[in-house]
Amino acid sequence: xxxxxxxxxxxxxxxxxxxxxxxxxxxxxxxxxxxxxxxxxxxxxxxxxxxxxxxxxxxxxxxxxxxxxxxxxxxxxxxxxxxxxxxxxxxxxxxxxxxxxxxxxxxxxxxxxxxxxxxxxxxxxxxxxxxxxxxxxxxxxxxxxxxxxxxxxxxxxxxxxxxxxxxxxxxxxxxxxxxxxxxxxxxxxxxxxxxxxxxxxxxxxxxxxxxxxxxxxxxxxxxx
Numbered sequence: 001x002x003x004x005x006x007x008x009x010x011x012x013x014x015x016x017x018x019x020x021x022x023x024x025x026x027x028x029x030x031x032x033x034x035x036x037x038x039x040x041x042x043x044x045x046x047x048x049x050x051x052x053x054x055x056x057x058x059x060x061x062x063x064x065x066x067x068x069x070x071x072x073x074x075x076x077x078x079x080x081x082x083x084x085x086x087x088x089x090x091x092x093x094x095x096x097x098x099x100x101x102x103x104x105x106x107x108x109x110x111x112x113x114x115x116x117x118x119x120x121x122x123x124x125x126x127x128x129x130x131x132x133x134x135x136x137x138x139x140x141x142x143x144x145x146x147x148x149x150x151x152x153x154x155x156x157x158x159x160x161x162x163x164x165x166x167x168x169x170x171x172x173x174x175x176x177x178x179x180x181x182x183x184x185x186x187x188x189x190x191x192x193x194x195x196x197x198x199x200x201x202x203x204x205x206x207x208x209x210x211x212x213x214x215x216x217x218x219x220x221x222x223x224x
Contacts, residue, residue: 012079039116058212107131121155167197
């Protein structure tokens with residue numbers, strides 16, 4: 001694991017961790033040359049990149065570089081968090097561009113957890129190197145939409161492949177709400193429902209292995 005700092009266009013300094021695959025002595029195959037950038041849950045409720053460490057380590061063990069970071073106002077990053085995640089979209093874009101320029105993968109997969117999902121979704125089409133998107137517990141529900149509804153159109157209109165993972169007991173979004181939202185989604189869309197799982201349960205380490213498996217399978221399904 002390596003640490004670095006990425007500066008955003010408006011001067012926030014973001015704390016970034018890079019999780020590299022175990023050294024094998026071989027060059028990675030093209031199919032493995034994808035970097036996974038992960039966006040943590042809502043900063044205002046205590047979201048930090050450390051919540052994603054288990055998933056990032058698991059993805060790296062599967063042969064893919066994983067990148068986590070603290071959005072502005074979280075962890076070691078400077079700046080102030082916004083209520084709606086609007087300025088944090090720029091944080092995601094800055095990190096993805098840093099990954100594209102410094103790690104130089106074939107493509108970038110954006111993964112957003114909880115409130116990180118709408119924020120990541122708004123960045124998908126702002127970076128050409130992003131080739132796909134995975135949402136873990138996207139808050140599409142009515143109350144959550146008061147804060148994050150402004151992000152919905154960006155991901156629903158994107159033509160890039162998308163996977164929405166959600167627990168059937170998610171307290172912010174019902175299965176029906178998810179299905180209704182995705183009826184209007186453009187491009188390839190898939191869903192994976194986890195029976196009996198609640199919203200915050202899926203942020204815990206007990207689900208890390210399952211999330212890694214779903215992320216890797218999604219990468220393998222992407223056009224080469």
